[in-house]
Amino acid sequence: MILIRPEEIDVDNRCRLDGTRARHIRKVLKAEAGKQLRIGMLDGPMGSGEVLQVDGDTVTLQCTFAPDPPAYPCVDLLLALPRPKVMKRLWAQLAALGVGRIVLLRADKVERFYFDSHVLDPDFYSGLLIEGLQQARCTHLPEVLVRPLFKPFVEDELDSLVNGQLKLLADPSGDQRLGDLVSGAGDAERVVLAIGPEGGWTPYELELLQEHGFELFSLGKRMLRTDTATVGLLAILHEMLSRSGV
Amino acid sequence: MILIRPEEIDVDNRCRLDGTRARHIRKVLKAEAGKQLRIGMLDGPMGSGEVLQVDGDTVTLQCTFAPDPPAYPCVDLLLALPRPKVMKRLWAQLAALGVGRIVLLRADKVERFYFDSHVLDPDFYSGLLIEGLQQARCTHLPEVLVRPLFKPFVEDELDSLVNGQLKLLADPSGDQRLGDLVSGAGDAERVVLAIGPEGGWTPYELELLQEHGFELFSLGKRMLRTDTATVGLLAILHEMLSRSGV
Numbered sequence: 001m002i003l004i005r006p007e008e009i010d011v012d013n014r015c016r017l018d019g020t021r022a023r024h025i026r027k028v029l030k031a032e033a034g035k036q037l038r039i040g041m042l043d044g045p046m047g048s049g050e051v052l053q054v055d056g057d058t059v060t061l062q063c064t065f066a067p068d069p070p071a072y073p074c075v076d077l078l079l080a081l082p083r084p085k086v087m088k089r090l091w092a093q094l095a096a097l098g099v100g101r102i103v104l105l106r107a108d109k110v111e112r113f114y115f116d117s118h119v120l121d122p123d124f125y126s127g128l129l130i131e132g133l134q135q136a137r138c139t140h141l142p143e144v145l146v147r148p149l150f151k152p153f154v155e156d157e158l159d160s161l162v163n164g165q166l167k168l169l170a171d172p173s174g175d176q177r178l179g180d181l182v183s184g185a186g187d188a189e190r191v192v193l194a195i196g197p198e199g200g201w202t203p204y205e206l207e208l209l210q211e212h213g214f215e216l217f218s219l220g221k222r223m224l225r226t227d228t229a230t231v232g233l234l235a236i237l238h239e240m241l242s243r244s245g246v
Numbered sequence: 247m248i249l250i251r252p253e254e255i256d257v258d259n260r261c262r263l264d265g266t267r268a269r270h271i272r273k274v275l276k277a278e279a280g281k282q283l284r285i286g287m288l289d290g291p292m293g294s295g296e297v298l299q300v301d302g303d304t305v306t307l308q309c310t311f312a313p314d315p316p317a318y319p320c321v322d323l324l325l326a327l328p329r330p331k332v333m334k335r336l337w338a339q340l341a342a343l344g345v346g347r348i349v350l351l352r353a354d355k356v357e358r359f360y361f362d363s364h365v366l367d368p369d370f371y372s373g374l375l376i377e378g379l380q381q382a383r384c385t386h387l388p389e390v391l392v393r394p395l396f397k398p399f400v401e402d403e404l405d406s407l408v409n410g411q412l413k414l415l416a417d418p419s420g421d422q423r424l425g426d427l428v429s430g431a432g433d434a435e436r437v438v439l440a441i442g443p444e445g446g447w448t449p450y451e452l453e454l455l456q457e458h459g460f461e462l463f464s465l466g467k468r469m470l471r472t473d474t475a476t477v478g479l480l481a482i483l484h485e486m487l488s489r490s491g492v
Contacts, residue, residue, distance in 0.1 A: 070467075089335075093474045136468040178485065219481075220488060221316075222382040228339045228477055235465075235478025236485050239424065242466060 001038045001137045002049065003130055004063065009041070013063045015049070022059040025051070037061065040139040042130075045069045072140055073098035074190050075237050076162065080107040080197040081146075082226040084117035090227050091125045094142060095132030097234040100190070101143040103161070106150050109199035115148045154208050162192045167214040169194045170233060171201055174218035178233075181215055182240045191237060195230055247284045247383045248295065249376055250309070255287070259309045261295070268305040271297070283307065286385040288376075291315045319344035319386055320436050321483050322408065326353040326443040327392075328472040330363035336473050337371045340388060341378030343480040346436070347389040349407070352396050355445035361394045400454050408438045413460040415440045416479060417447055420464035424479075427461055428486045437483060441476055 002021050009015045017025070025031045031051045039049040039061065045068060049061035077094065081087065081104045094102060104120065106112070118124050122144070129141055147153040166185040168178070170193065182191070194214055196205070210216065224232065248267050255261045263271070271277045277297045285295040285307065291314060295307035323340065327333065327350045340348060350366065352358070364370050368390070375387055393399040412431040414424070416439065428437070440460055442451070456462065470478065 093471070096468060096470055096474055097478070098468065135471060138468060177488075220484065222342060222344065222384060224342055225339070225381060228342055231474055231477045232343070232481025236482050238466065239482050242423075 001040050001046075001134050002061075003040050003042050003134050003139065004049075004061075005042045006044060009063055013065075014052070015061045015063055016058055017061065018058045022057055025059045026054060031059070038137065039063060040133070040137070041065060041069075042133075042139055042141055043069070044139055046137070046139060070138055070140070073100045073142075074241050075099055075234060076101040076103075076165065076190065076192040077230070077234070078103045078105060078158075078162075078192055078194040079226075079230065080105055080195065080201070081110050081114050081120075082198065083111075084114055084119045086225070086227050087114075087117070087119045088128075090230060091119075091128035092132035092135070093227075093231055094234070095129040096136035096138070097231065098136070098138060098140070098238060099142045099234065100140070101145065101161070103145045103147060103153075105153060106148045107197050107205055108150075108202045109197040112148075115146070120146055150205065151208070154212060158212055162213075165190045165192045167192050167194070167209075167212070168237075169201075169206070169209050169214035169216045170219065170229065171196060171206060171216055172218050172221075172223065173206070174216035176215065176217045178217050178219065178236060179240060181217055182237070191241065193233060193237060195226065195233065198226055247286050247292075247380050248307075249286050249288050249380050249385065250295075250307075251288045252290060255309055259311075260298070261307045261309055262304055263307065264304045268303055271305045272300060277305070284383065285309060286379070286383070287311060287315075288379075288385055288387055289315070290385055292383070292385060316384060316386070319346045319388075320487050321345055321480060322347040322349075322411065322436065322438040323476070323480070324349045324351060324404075324408075324438055324440040325472075325476065326351050326441065326447070327356050327360050327366075328444065329357075330360060330365045332471070332473050333360075333363070333365045334374075336476060337365075337374035338378035338381065339473075339477055340480070341375040342382035342384070343477065344382070344384060344386070344484060345388045345480065346386070347391065347407070349391045349393055349399075351399060352394045353443050353451055354396075354448045355443040358394075361392070366392055396451065397454070400458060404458055408459075411436045411438045413438050413440070413455075413458070414483075415447075415452070415455050415460035415462045416465065416475065417442060417452060417462055418464050418467075418469065419452070420462035422461065422463045424463050424465065424482060425486060427463055428483070437487065439479060439483060441472065441479065444472055 047065035291312040293311035
């Protein structure tokens with residue numbers, strides 16, 4: 001799927017692309033005039049684009065969009081920032097699985113220098129997020145917040161960000177099961193999932209998050225790498241929420 | 247957790263380690279005589295090892311094991327071999343999530359040269375599987391089968407390998423939900439999950455697998471990368487099976 005920004009579409013629903021997307025259309029999809037391509041409007045509806053013209057490096061599409069955008073992802077993520085190498089691997093997968101908002105948070109067992117990494121530069125991660133959306137055929141670009149101070153974020157900002165959501169806190173010390181928490185959530189329409197660093201949350205961090213309404217659960221006895229745990233938990237939540245109709 | 251092979255343990259339950267594990271114990275865990283370490287016997291029980299002696303590059307442990315090994319993973323995987331780069335990323339995650347047997351299979355949309363890659367060399371992947379087991383604190387080393395011919399494998403070998411298991415086939419064309427198939431499975435104690443290549447199974451492949459008892463399901467509308475889909479599906483299955491008591 002080719003993602004198009006709203007401002008790239010003119011009043012006649014035409015769109016001229018160059019750069020990476022035009023090259024992909026020409027070289028990989030080998031599209032010529034008349035061919036229909038699967039497109040999506042960033043943060044908007046899916047649709048199809050008829051190739052009107054391929055002119056040098058430029059491709060012109062006539063766009064038609066569905067009346068409604070796809071459902072907004074029902075899960076937000078509060079993630080203790082993993083090592084840059086792991087975070088780099090995660091960006092596209094988070095967008096593909098579907099996350100509304102990603103908060104990358106400092107925790108005691110997160111090295112401070114991770115926050116200086118280029119993987120947190122919007123120019124770096126936007127491309128990966130869009131790659132994930134195009135792969136998954138979805139249009140909702142996750143909002144990204146970076147918060148290098150744990151306590152001020154939790155005490156001053158968190159409550160208003162996750163107001164009314166089911167708040168879940170993954171930690172091996174949890175003795176509740178995810179399914180029981182989700183099915184007992186009643187009318188909460190959105191979920192926020194907090195995932196700690198490789199070394200785990202500290203008792204203080206667990207306590208503070210629980211004071212702010214987060215419920216502790218564990219996925220079982222296995223200790224998983226941050227990226228494995230994050231992908232696994234998002235997949236489980238999406239599957240549970242689509243079944244429970246939340 | 248430090249994994250130890252049964253043949254490395256002597257009649258007095260002592261074990262002398264050198265190489266990577268001894269270095270890890272000395273440099274990362276900074277263990278001295280008297281310290282208790284978490285250990286596991288490969289394909290056997292978990293336990294603890296008391297450091298008896300650190301002598302140059304060698305560490306000697308006195309091992310004590312639990313009476314029973316941890317539960318054997320209840321999921322087997324039939325995976326159309328992904329690109330070597332993706333497969334390399336998957337090995338440790340598969341072992342950490344828990345898989346009994348991994349069959350890496352040719353499919354129409356799998357390039358033949360993938361099977362020549364060093365990522366299928368047991369000397370290469372064993373280390374990654376053990377890394378995943380140690381991280382997850384589990385002892386069951388997945389059995390790995392590599393099958394570069396789809397039709398002979400499915401027609402001649404598959405039935406006996408997956409006899410009595412719930413057989414699940416992931417494909418975007420599926421209209422059943424995973425949860426319904428799992429909860430309707432009755433007394434099947436083990437599950438085999440088939441995951442196709444990035445380009446999807448062909449209609450012929452889908453049909454042949456269904457003739458051999460596989461039931462088609464889809465995870466939703468999102469198209470996921472092989473590694474994201476595999477990690478997500480294994481996490482979902484483990485969560486569902488632990489809840490349903492299968």
